[in-house]
Amino acid sequence: MTTGAQRLEAARHRLESLGVRLTPQRRVVLEVLAAQPERHFSAQELYERARRRAPALGLATVYRALLLFERAGVVSRLNVGQEEDRFEFELERGHHHHHLVCLGCGRILEFKEDLLEDLEARIQAETGFQIVDHRVHFTGYCPRCRARGVAPPSP
Amino acid sequence: MTTGAQRLEAARHRLESLGVRLTPQRRVVLEVLAAQPERHFSAQELYERARRRAPALGLATVYRALLLFERAGVVSRLNVGQEEDRFEFELERGHHHHHLVCLGCGRILEFKEDLLEDLEARIQAETGFQIVDHRVHFTGYCPRCRARGVAPPSP
DNA sequence: ATGCCTGCAAACATTTTGCATAGCG
DNA sequence: CGCTATGCAAAATGTTTGCAGGCAT
Numbered sequence: 001m002t003t004g005a006q007r008l009e010a011a012r013h014r015l016e017s018l019g020v021r022l023t024p025q026r027r028v029v030l031e032v033l034a035a036q037p038e039r040h041f042s043a044q045e046l047y048e049r050a051r052r053r054a055p056a057l058g059l060a061t062v063y064r065a066l067l068l069f070e071r072a073g074v075v076s077r078l079n080v081g082q083e084e085d086r087f088e089f090e091l092e093r094g095h096h097h098h099h100l101v102c103l104g105c106g107r108i109l110e111f112k113e114d115l116l117e118d119l120e121a122r123i124q125a126e127t128g129f130q131i132v133d134h135r136v137h138f139t140g141y142c143p144r145c146r147a148r149g150v151a152p153p154s155p
Numbered sequence: 156m157t158t159g160a161q162r163l164e165a166a167r168h169r170l171e172s173l174g175v176r177l178t179p180q181r182r183v184v185l186e187v188l189a190a191q192p193e194r195h196f197s198a199q200e201l202y203e204r205a206r207r208r209a210p211a212l213g214l215a216t217v218y219r220a221l222l223l224f225e226r227a228g229v230v231s232r233l234n235v236g237q238e239e240d241r242f243e244f245e246l247e248r249g250h251h252h253h254h255l256v257c258l259g260c261g262r263i264l265e266f267k268e269d270l271l272e273d274l275e276a277r278i279q280a281e282t283g284f285q286i287v288d289h290r291v292h293f294t295g296y297c298p299r300c301r302a303r304g305v306a307p308p309s310p
Numbered sequence: 311a312t313g314c315c316t317g318c319a320a321a322c323a324t325t326t327t328g329c330a331t332a333g334c335g
Numbered sequence: 336c337g338c339t340a341t342g343c344a345a346a347a348t349g350t351t352t353g354c355a356g357g358c359a360t
Contacts, residue, residue, distance in 0.1 A: 023315065023358095043349080058317040063350065079234035082325080084349060098274075100284045111278050119253075120293065123266050128298035129255045136291045138275065143283035176334085178340065198325080213342040218325065237350080239324060 007089065008034045011074045018072050028054045029065045033075060033089040040078055040086035040099075040108050080108070080137055102142040109142055162244065163189045166229045173227050183209045184220045188230060188244040195233055195241035195254075195263050228288075235263070235292055251289070257297040264297060 011030060015022055022030070028050045033041065041049075047062045066087055069075035078086040080101050086108070100109040120131050166185060170177055177185070183205045188196065196204075202217045221242055224230035233241040235256045241263070251269040256262075275286050 021314080021359095025316070056317075060318080060351075061316060064315085098278075100278065100282070100286075102284075109282065109284060111282060111284075113274075115274055116291075119268075119270055123253075123255065123293065127255065127264065127266060128301070129257075129264060129266075129293070129295055130301055131255075131293045131295040133295070134291065134293040136271075136289065138278065138284070138286045138289040140284055140286040140288070146283070146285055176339080178334090180341070211342075215326075215343080216341060219340085 025061050026065045040088050042084045099137040101139050180216050181220045192244040195243050197239045254292040256294050
């Protein structure tokens with residue numbers, strides 16, 4: 001099992017190899033993310049958390065860091081529904097999981113598995129589109145909301 | 156093959172059965188969408204097009220109509236990258252296609268096929284999450300951008 | 311000394327809301 | 336008549352940008 005420290009080290013490596021300097025501010029942002037993988041932070045949340053350790057930090061810096069990290073493949077961005085973007089630490093490429101977005105309470109659950117490699121290969125072969133990454137999310141109702149009767153009857 | 160008229164009829168039916176009134180404004184928005192399935196309109200684009208037929212139409216009305224249509228399953232919303240939301244007519248439920256978003260030029264290509272039914276079934280069985288719909292998009296580089304050398308070398 | 315990085319504030323784009331009016335059932 | 340839908344303008348939201356000052360190389 002990978003520890004937080006190992007993940008961080010891997011991320012640092014990747015950033016360095018791409019010539020992205022890990023400034024104090026960026027490091028704090030990265031560490032907050034790496035401390036809790038499997039969590040989906042909004043830029044705002046991240047900002048607040050990071051500010052506990054770097055009170056002078058600016059929100060714009062957080063956005064800039066996230067963009068950088070995203071491009072480096074160290075962080076991935078989640079666009080779901082009407083909400084703000086969420087960010088999460090990306091352990092390693094090709095090791096995806098899917099997101100289950102609850103229409104009742106907005107929670108994001110995860111499902112660890114990625115069965116899209118075959119499909120990716122087919123798409124590349126058939127269309128010539130060179131795939132870099134993919135995003136999948138399922139919308140629906142989580143067990144909790146179903147239990148509370150929030151979910152509509154299945155059609 | 157389904158015609159635009161048939162699609163519209165199906166949509167009208169669905170809206171009616173859900174008690175959503177098809178006012179003149181909504182009808183125009185729906186018709187613009189139905190006239191070109193396989194296209195991904197921003198609210199703004201839609202607004203401009205619809206206004207040719209209903210010059211007094213307000214942008215807010217377009218947004219309100221889209222929300223309604225989305226909830227009724229007649230239109231689906233696409234969240235991709237940093238861009239505004241895009242909307243497209245949804246032919247019929249369970250008849251999905253995937254989106255290929257080009258990082259080079261921003262174009263959205265489509266890939267007609269949906270292999271996620273099995274996965275959906277498994278997720279529902281294993282997690283108790285009741286899936287209503289899913290969104291998949293692949294990011295990468297389209298053939299045109301690859302030809303122009305915009306795509307980075309594969310890693 | 312140069313150039314990237316930062317914080318702040320202002321700008322921006324998209325989407326939502328409040329409200330008075332108009333139209334339908 | 337009451338209720339919903341509409342247009343307009345203003346507000347809210349999330350994100351990006353410009354710029355002056357700092358820090359590191």
